[in-house]
Amino acid sequence: EAGVAQSPRYKIIEKRQSVAFWCNPISGHATLYWYQQILGQGPKLLIQFQNNGVVDDSQLPKDRFSAERLKGVDSTLKIQPAKLEDSAVYLCASSRPSRVGYTFGSGTRLTVV
């Protein structure tokens, strides 16, 4: 079974620029998550999708962050405009409706300078 694919692996941008990350979950996984992990901290949930609908986006800074999963498969997370404090690893994860944990992608490391 192929894992969760994320791209790009690394991105360096200047503040106030925009950036987009892509995630392709494991085939058949209806639930998709985006997490933000700042250096030295645990991952923090940004948004949860069930198929193409948003389940929870309470911690997503909606003034600058947006995410979509239009066809219920792959997803895009966008930041516009980026701030220095957005520097982090952005992790995508997917799961089936069961209790065996998520499968995480390798993440995208964003550096805002």
Place this chain on the structure above:
Amino acid sequence: SQELEQSPQSLIVQEGKNLTINCTSSKTLYGLYWYKQKYGEGLIFLMMLQKGGEEKSHEKITAKLDEKKQQSSLHITASQPSHAGIYLCGADRTGTASKLTFGTGTRLQVTL
């Protein structure tokens, strides 16, 4: 304060030594997940615990969930360099295995 506290924050052990990492929740858990993360990479699922008193083992790693389901420990026996990384516990507070809340992690280094 953190809802999920991990201790220690970092740990350096000599190869072959045993070690324990703790994860304490301020609230009762439906489930507790352990993940391992190599620097700059994604999280690898290790184990999931659901029942109070439950204990699971995989190779040289054993995880336990206490009876009250508010504390878990991860024990590594005879540590190896391959065990180095960041260990994260994740809490399921809803009973649906979704929206895990993670601790801040324990960074483990294994010296030769």
